Amino acid sequence: MSLLLIWACGEGSPAMLSGDPGEGAAIYAEHGCVACHGPEGSGASAPSLIEHVPCHTDEELRMVLRGDRPEMPDQHLDTQQTLDVLAWLRQQFGDFRGEEDPICAEFRQGL
Numbered sequence: 001m002s003l004l005l006i007w008a009c010g011e012g013s014p015a016m017l018s019g020d021p022g023e024g025a026a027i028y029a030e031h032g033c034v035a036c037h038g039p040e041g042s043g044a045s046a047p048s049l050i051e052h053v054p055c056h057t058d059e060e061l062r063m064v065l066r067g068d069r070p071e072m073p074d075q076h077l078d079t080q081q082t083l084d085v086l087a088w089l090r091q092q093f094g095d096f097r098g099e100e101d102p103i104c105a106e107f108r109q110g111l
């Protein structure tokens with residue numbers, strides 16, 4: 001919980017590099033994400049990105065993409081690829097709606 005507070009109150013991680021959503025879309029299609037999350041991100045064997053991306057902070061998404069979830073195999077993305085995918089996820093599925101959002105509040109209890 002304290003970590004979440006630091007993220008919420010801090011400035012977030014300053015974006016030294018910026019992501020290219022076009023590159024991110026290509027990575028999503030070519031890197032195997034599509035096999036588990038579906039072409040539209042609506043979920044297949046893996047959860048729906050449409051529902052879950054807006055309930056994650058950027059930092060959480062970065063950590064998932066860098067392989068901190070045992071259920072999702074590490075995709076071995078480098079820093080630029082991670083930023084690109086993050087930019088695309090945000091463009092496609094929306095920004096973090098905040099912890100007060102009722103749907104996100106429930107989802108985040110299970111994190």
Ligand code: HEC
Nearest residue numbers: 028031032033036046047052061064069071072073075085
């Ligand atoms: C082998 C299947 C598989 C592949 C390939 C895969 N994922 Fe996942 N992904 C999962 C599973 C399973 C979870 C749920 C992990 C959990 O609940 O802890 C997940 C979780 C996520 C989440 C967080 C959603 C949530 O429910 O919290 C995001 C975002 C995500 N994946 C994006 C990607 C992207 C982008 C790629 C490609 C670079 C990718 N995934 C590749 C299986 C996969």
